[in-house]
Amino acid sequence: MAPLPLANIRMTDQFWSRWQRVLVETTLPSQYGQLVSTGRLENFRRAGKREQGGFQGLYFNDSDVYKYLEACAYGLCAHESTAVRGQMNEVIALVEAAQEADGYINTFFQLMHPDLKWRNLNSLHEMYCGGHLIEAAVAIYECLGERKLLDVAIRFADHVASVFGPGKRRGYCGHQEIELALIRLSKATGEKKYSDLGSWMIEERGNPPSVFEAELDDAPSLALQPAARHMLKQQGKYSGEYAQDHAPIRQHRAIVGHAVRAMYFYTAAADLADSRHDEPLGEALEEIWNNLTRKRMYVTGGIGPSAHNEGFTRDFDLPNLTAYAETCAAVGLILWGRTLLELTGDSEYADVIERALYNGAMSGISLSGDLYFYTNPLESRGNHERTPWFECACCPPNIARLIGSVGWVVASGADDGFWIHIPAGFDADLQIHGVPVKIRSVSNYPDSGKIEVTVEVPTPVRFNLRVRIPHWADEATFELVGDGHEAEYEGGYACFDLEWKGSTTLKIDLPMTPKWVEADPRVRDDLGRAALVRGPLVYACEEKDAGFAPQLFVVDTDIEPEERQEPMLEGVVSIVASGVREEDGSTGELYAELGASRTFDAQAEFIPYYAWCNRGPNNMQVWMRHF
Ligand SMILES: [Zn+2]
Structure with missing residues (x-):
């Protein structure tokens, strides 16, 4: 490779x-x-x-x-x-x-x-x-x-x-x-x-x-x-x-x-x-x-x-x-x-x-x-x-x-075929067994897990197309359009080892839904906390979106988070989670009896972590307290 x-x-x-x-x-x-x-x-x-x-x-x-x-x-x-x-x-x-x-x-x-x-x-x-x-x-x-x-x-x-x-x-x-x-x-x-x-x-x-x-x-x-x-x-x-x-x-x-x-x-x-x-x-x-x-x-x-x-x-x-x-x-x-x-x-x-x-x-x-x-x-x-x-x-x-x-981490060539490690969108040209092969991936990754990969060859040629199954994709499906050929699975890749002719399309579906993840309890800093992920993206909560410091927010992970389109990020999916928030300074005392702080039901929007702090510095958190 x-x-x-x-x-x-x-x-x-x-x-x-x-x-x-x-x-x-x-x-x-x-x-x-x-x-x-x-x-x-x-x-x-x-x-x-x-x-x-x-x-x-x-x-x-x-x-x-x-x-x-x-x-x-x-x-x-x-x-x-x-x-x-x-x-x-x-x-x-x-x-x-x-x-x-x-x-x-x-x-x-x-x-x-x-x-x-x-x-x-x-x-x-x-x-x-x-x-x-x-x-x-x-x-x-x-x-x-x-x-x-x-x-x-x-x-x-x-x-x-x-x-x-x-x-x-x-x-x-x-x-x-x-x-x-x-x-x-x-x-x-x-x-x-x-x-x-x-x-x-x-x-x-x-x-x-x-x-x-x-x-x-x-x-x-x-x-x-x-x-x-x-x-x-x-x-x-x-x-x-x-x-x-x-x-x-x-x-x-x-x-x-x-x-x-x-x-x-x-x-x-x-x-x-x-x-x-x-x-x-x-x-x-x-x-x-x-x-x-x-x-x-x-x-x-x-x-x-x-x-x-x-x-x-x-x-x-x-x-x-x-x-x-x-x-x-x-x-x-x-x-x-x-x-x-x-x-x-x-x-x-x-x-x-x-x-x-x-x-x-x-x-x-x-x-x-x-x-x-x-x-x-x-x-x-x-x-x-x-x-x-x-x-x-x-x-x-x-x-x-x-x-x-980035093209170098997305895909690789090999003597016996082609590897797709990250199903981003790309056009690739390569020679396999002396035949010029075009591989086009149409994708809106990392926002969507629906990808179409088209392989075009001028003359029939046998090679192995391998597509990684991401660790987070629980129900990944792969379908060669108009062909009953089933994938074989090896090393975490779906492999299509066949004679490719003309133009063939592979439809990939990697369902993306928001999920909460927890850390190994030995990571003491994350005890009692959960992080929101969707597909390959880790999400963060910023005060700019929540309207309050996310440190105050306690997520109710039983309530399903909702997806939205975030205009700031040119259509990237943002996620709204529900929970309660504490009110800053509601007791007026540095130390008060437990339960004295006022709390409210609240919602908070999360955006992909990579995109945080694009509207000036503010409070941000990845690992949230949760019920
Ligand atoms: Zn450096």
Whole structure:
């Protein structure tokens, strides 16, 4: 199983076609504006002129520029835009000019600390930035056929390989990223040496003595990021958990440390396990994945509850109000899930991808496409707000590249057929057994579960069309129109292995009704509470709709919720639930005898979680008290 080239899978449903239009018309131009106004492009301009000093912003800000470029590649694949293309080409030229003759590029070190290059791998992110350069370059090369940036990336990768690797200096980055980027570079260029280097970095990590521990004694480089000592040492002893450097990967069992680092790391490792048919590594990854998704993931697919380490704590520790659940971590979970899905063909991975995609990831961007969340809590007391940018701006371009490349998680090609993981609307073109096949999915997902998939072939060809049965769909039905062929079921997919002729339509019905779900009681924060879901969407109650703080509301789950059309969301289904609400301050006392507060029968409207906080900050809640 492998992703289709993005040019060969075009999103057509209302949800994704709107988001991809917003991406190109609003998100990318506004991000370019932020790169200009925050000095991120000026850093490259100055480095290109071989100036010294004057770096603006955080030391890893180059990475935002690269992720923006990667998102441009995907966006332009969906919609041509001369404005976006012009801005992208201008940025590529700045990056190319900034690269040094030996392939090194990192404007912070070039402008401020040329003597400290590669001195502090644990927290100064040179390889992290370079990894995003490589990803952007591969994306632009593969989606747009332009290789100027690819040549920059190859020179950088060769430079890294001249310093680090077997028989050279032992080293890898504190913030994983370059590993998966090197694997992508190998696939794009056919050069095995890059994935070999990425694999070596994956396997070296966590073996004592840690390369990071010695760096903690290097005062000049440590002075640039003193927090490293605090994050990597506990009670005076080195602990690499924060950066997944606590043990070799094959010994990892639970998910620990910084969430985004972990996701990028295990994404690369899953790719490695797949390409090398490395079963022990695949089994270790499955165990970590299970720990994450069965004990440490929010109902929204958000991960990493703690702000302290931007990451993981312990099983079932999932506080709602203080949930960190970084947008990038949900994006990373989708990346890792995709590699495991491609490795195994097990729908459970697609279930998690879908959960994170439509909830905890897409909540990271406003409906307007130019305001963002860094953290994605499941409750707000009115002080959580979307902003146009961040000093540490990893999330905005990350959600942009996810929107542009969503076709990669929706479906996959394979030697023996085609996989539909998420029944969104799309047009796909591919070759199966040498025959050009067109597959069109007409869908209004995630609002409706009625989907029609039409397969068109010019000559008869046998292949297997697999369609995932979502975990939430209790009574899914599949009907091949005018054909008595019955589906076979395998790995959570309905499989139609037959000789396809002419044009054939598959009707899919995934009945969507509002449902209340409860959490494992070990999630103490959700005890006595229920969350409203419909199909793949998790719902949230906002004060803007309810007219009162949803924390006051107690849901009567015996009364069936009603569906409505919500105009703000262009027809997305909203849901009205019934219950009672308490009245704020009705006793006039801080503490009164139990039962003194007045309560009223009340109704409250819920909207999809991803769409909350598009009308300004206000009270919001996902996990509701209930009778
Ligand atoms: Zn982020």
